[in-house]
Amino acid sequence: MLRIKVNNRISAVILAVALVLSAASARGAENEADHLAQVLDLKPGSSVADVGAGSGELSIAITKYVGPQGVGYSTEIDPKLLDRIRGEAQRAGARNLIPTLGKEHDTELPDNCCDAIFLRRVYHHLTDPVGIDRSLYKAMRPGGRLAIIDFEPSEWPGQPAPPGVPANRGGHGAPMRLVAEELSRAGFEHLKTINWPTSGTVRHYCMLFRSPKP
Secondary structure (H helix, E strand, C coil): CCCHHHHHHHHHHHHHHHHHHHHHHHHHHHHHHHHHHHHCCCCCCCCCECCCCCCCHHHHHHHHHHCCCCEEEEEEHHHHHHHHHHHHHHHHCCCCCEECCCCCCCCCCCCCCCEEEEEEECCHHHHHHHHHHHHHHEEEEEEEEEEEEECCHHHHHCCCCCCCCCCCCCCCCCHHHHHHHHHHHHHEEEEEEEEECCCCCCCCCEEEECCCCE
């Protein structure tokens, strides 16, 4: 009997901690979504995509800025994470969020679908940046904005690059010089680079690009 009570107490503590961490993660996503909405110039009715969305917290948080008339895409190459995104979106009532199964070489976003796209801590994991950059450009409407949030390899010295990424990365991270070169070759215009507020000790940047207007 005592063992059951102790186990129940431990389970309750674990559940409480999980709920606190989940709430903190949601608050962090909402704070970051505020910055993203400003940088990407999101408005009610806009269409925005989170490429490499992970568990989808930021995807869900960003949908409130485009409103029910807008559309949010949440892409992932991991089917299990995509299932999690579907469940979290349903629980959050984010009916305008479209989970999309991507590939290593293609976002699988529809052509000309987005006013804005962002990749958060994703670019340095791309094994085929040329293919993804081409896919991003095709998905973007004229004048649309692209935000790349990442960090320089020098911010994480000694850490090896993720498996399969191009050898020119120089470690774990995405050099701003290469990001600018690769996306410019895809057709994007580099607008500006700003510091990006994130938790932790690794400094992040946000590189903002635009698809040219006709």
